[in-house]
Amino acid sequence: MVSEHITSSEERPLTRDEASRARERQFWLSLYEQMLTIRLFEEQVNELYMSAKMPGLAHLYSGEEAVAVGVCAALRRDDYITSTHRGHGHCLAKGAAVDRMFAELLGKQPGYCRGKGGSMHIADQESGNLGANAIVGGSAGIATGAALSCKRRGSGQVVVCFFGDGALGQGLLYEAMNMAALWQLPVIYVCENNLYNEYTPNSETTAGDMLARPRAFGIHTEEVDGQDVRAVYAAAVRLVERARRGEGPAYLHCNTYRFYGHHVGDIQRSYYRSREEEEWWKAQRDPLKLLGSWLREQGLAEDSHFAEIERRVRALIEAGVRFALEAPYPDPQEVAQHVYA
Amino acid sequence: MSMPSASSTASAPQAPAGWREITLGQAIREALAEEMRRDSRVLLLGEDVAEAGTPFKVLSGLVEEFGAERVIDTPISEAGFTGIGVGLAMTGMRPVVDIMFGDFLTLAMDQIVNQAAKVHYMSGGKLKVPLVVRTTLGATRRSAAQHSQSLHAWFSHIPGLKVVLPSTPYDAKGLLKTAIRDDNPVLFFEDKMMYQLRGLVPEGEYTIPFGVADIKREGSDLTIVATSSMVQVALAAATELEQLGISAEVIDPRTTSPLDKQTLIESAKKTSRVIVVDEGYQSYGVTAEIAAVISEGAFYYLDAPVKRLGALDVPVPFSPVLEDLTVPTPAAVVEMAKTLCGRV
Numbered sequence: 001m002v003s004e005h006i007t008s009s010e011e012r013p014l015t016r017d018e019a020s021r022a023r024e025r026q027f028w029l030s031l032y033e034q035m036l037t038i039r040l041f042e043e044q045v046n047e048l049y050m051s052a053k054m055p056g057l058a059h060l061y062s063g064e065e066a067v068a069v070g071v072c073a074a075l076r077r078d079d080y081i082t083s084t085h086r087g088h089g090h091c092l093a094k095g096a097a098v099d100r101m102f103a104e105l106l107g108k109q110p111g112y113c114r115g116k117g118g119s120m121h122i123a124d125q126e127s128g129n130l131g132a133n134a135i136v137g138g139s140a141g142i143a144t145g146a147a148l149s150c151k152r153r154g155s156g157q158v159v160v161c162f163f164g165d166g167a168l169g170q171g172l173l174y175e176a177m178n179m180a181a182l183w184q185l186p187v188i189y190v191c192e193n194n195l196y197n198e199y200t201p202n203s204e205t206t207a208g209d210m211l212a213r214p215r216a217f218g219i220h221t222e223e224v225d226g227q228d229v230r231a232v233y234a235a236a237v238r239l240v241e242r243a244r245r246g247e248g249p250a251y252l253h254c255n256t257y258r259f260y261g262h263h264v265g266d267i268q269r270s271y272y273r274s275r276e277e278e279e280w281w282k283a284q285r286d287p288l289k290l291l292g293s294w295l296r297e298q299g300l301a302e303d304s305h306f307a308e309i310e311r312r313v314r315a316l317i318e319a320g321v322r323f324a325l326e327a328p329y330p331d332p333q334e335v336a337q338h339v340y341a
Numbered sequence: 342m343s344m345p346s347a348s349s350t351a352s353a354p355q356a357p358a359g360w361r362e363i364t365l366g367q368a369i370r371e372a373l374a375e376e377m378r379r380d381s382r383v384l385l386l387g388e389d390v391a392e393a394g395t396p397f398k399v400l401s402g403l404v405e406e407f408g409a410e411r412v413i414d415t416p417i418s419e420a421g422f423t424g425i426g427v428g429l430a431m432t433g434m435r436p437v438v439d440i441m442f443g444d445f446l447t448l449a450m451d452q453i454v455n456q457a458a459k460v461h462y463m464s465g466g467k468l469k470v471p472l473v474v475r476t477t478l479g480a481t482r483r484s485a486a487q488h489s490q491s492l493h494a495w496f497s498h499i500p501g502l503k504v505v506l507p508s509t510p511y512d513a514k515g516l517l518k519t520a521i522r523d524d525n526p527v528l529f530f531e532d533k534m535m536y537q538l539r540g541l542v543p544e545g546e547y548t549i550p551f552g553v554a555d556i557k558r559e560g561s562d563l564t565i566v567a568t569s570s571m572v573q574v575a576l577a578a579a580t581e582l583e584q585l586g587i588s589a590e591v592i593d594p595r596t597t598s599p600l601d602k603q604t605l606i607e608s609a610k611k612t613s614r615v616i617v618v619d620e621g622y623q624s625y626g627v628t629a630e631i632a633a634v635i636s637e638g639a640f641y642y643l644d645a646p647v648k649r650l651g652a653l654d655v656p657v658p659f660s661p662v663l664e665d666l667t668v669p670t671p672a673a674v675v676e677m678a679k680t681l682c683g684r685v
Contacts, residue, residue, distance in 0.1 A: 113465035113467070124467075125467050130432070138456060141427060141428060144428060145430075145432070145436075146429070149434045175420055178416055337466065338461055338466035339500050341461050341525050
């Protein structure tokens with residue numbers, strides 16, 4: 001992601017400081033670009049839903065981009081992730097392509113799952129994505145098993161299990177964490193605490209201290225501002241490195257917020273959260289704005305950088321949507337294919 | 342390779358060269374050990390599978406040979422370790438998960454039905470789940486309602502899963518080796534009352550393909566389709582029926598998914614009368630599906646509706662006098678066969 005050979009427009013070689021600054025700029029701008037890609041991807045998904053071009057529903061990741069991007073930036077391509085029903089951000093951050101993502105969402109043949117998985121089941125072996133999962137907490141066992149596989153094979157890979165605060169209500173998560181701790185597996189449980197279990201505030205569903213739960217298993221636990229991609233990335237690097245060194249599982253609690261409702265059709269939300277609350281998060285805690293401001297303050301980037309990125313991302317999204325809309329639907333014979341390997 | 346004629350239930354005279362008599366439990370252990378020697382990706386996990394060798398002692402000796410890294414004792418967390426099995430299978434290993442009592446499959450249903458069975462299809466054929474779930478079925482062990490059920494019909498209902506029901510040591514070994522080599526999730530049901538059943542098994546390597554029924558006994562007047570330990574019940578009934586001049590053919594599908602419809606239908610066309618015996622609950626069960634397959638495939642050849650005999654539709658009771666009333670017996674099969682053949 002970060003180029004090894006950076007030269008300035010001037011003829012003289014860069015000083016060490018300048019080179020390191022250029023690398024820093026390039027790294028954080030690439031994370032900004034990934035977050036913006038997810039943001040604009042999700043806005044387009046909402047559009048496709050509103051204009052009735054997309055079958056079914058989708059659970060948008062907008063607002064939570066810093067978690068997926070910050071964590072996946074700490075991973076190798078061959079590291080594994082498992083994702084959730086709100087998974088578009090994880091898939092993109094781990095390396096999925098926008099066009100095949102859109103194609104899957106529209107149920108088209110060139111989609112990542114040949115149109116058979118849809119929004120909630122995108123899997124991409126090439127980028128280490130073992131699949132989004134529409135059962136809340138459903139991938140805790142799969143992620144932990146993948147980690148046992150990594151350890152058994154001595155592959156040096158690590159696994160990230162993404163889930164939301166709603167999954168804290170599922171017993172499977174605790175069964176899996178218990179075994180990960182017993183067997184010191186290279187798995188990082190990343191909780192995206194967006195405050196709501198679907199339509200219910202987690203204060204009504206989750207007793208005690210959330211962080212005390214992984215700690216009870218002796219799992220190394222950290223809490224981070226999930227809107228600050230720099231903080232998420234720094235924590236993820238720490239946890240991934242210790243997992244790769246064989247120091248066992250970790251739990252990363254990311255405090256975040258979903259800008260849309262539980263899914264695209266969840267428009268009337270006032271019975272569970274206020275408009276003021278939503279506006280506050282969007283105005284004060286938008287991960288794109290936070291990173292953008294920091295880059296400007298540090299003098300690492302200016303308006304022209306952001307304009308250029310936005311132009312590029314919009315072109316990517318537009319091309320992806322066009323690709324998906326024009327792509328063929330699966331052949332009817334596909335219906336009975338791949339039931340068995 | 343075909344089974345020598347000596348029946349597993351008959352007192353086999355002299356085993357043919359290269360064959361020996363072992364128990365079904367030993368056959369299972371041999372299959373696991375051979376596959377673990379052949380393929381380092383195969384590993385076992387479950388409750389009390391290592392030093393304890395499971396309560397049925399089927400796995401005794403394996404941890405000594407393969408070590409605790411490949412024979413893994415888990416906490417009592419069926420959902421968790423089954424899910425771990427799914428994740429292992431998706432990432433290059435070939436796990437065999439042990440669910441001690443089939444009744445405990447209920448705790449792992451999401452991982453088997455929503456995850457393992459669907460991953461290959463949902464991913465458009467990219468991800469595979471070569472997972473074996475070994476478990477038990479069968480009543481009459483005086484273990485009451487939560488340790489005695491035969492729940493294989495549930496899994497036979499789910500596309501993406503394969504379901505295996507061995508009835509002899511020979512079948513158990515060959516089918517388990519096939520299960521471990523299969524790239525799909527396979528539910529392997531062992532009747533816990535059959536672990537001591539003895540039968541002939543060859544010394545060398547062999548496998549038995551899925552979806553191929555086995556004619557355990559040839560006959561001409563009546564077909565008895567039976568699964569798992571009900572094959573032994575059917576064979577006992579057939580011996581009695583022979584005394585009455587009724588020639589019964591006994592067919593064991595060996596796998597309910599995939600199901601060898603052709604062999605069942607051909608036999609029904611030959612005999613014109615069919616009884617289906619299975620230890621799962623009769624309602625909405627394996628007997629219903631097989632009866633429907635035969636009725637559709639051999640309708641014009643049948644002299645009577647296909648009859649079914651499953652477990653009584655009650656939770657399995659503890660008291661032996663009650664429990665014994667819930668499972669099909671040779672006597673019940675004989676009575677049904679006599680009625681079907683107009684001998685009452």
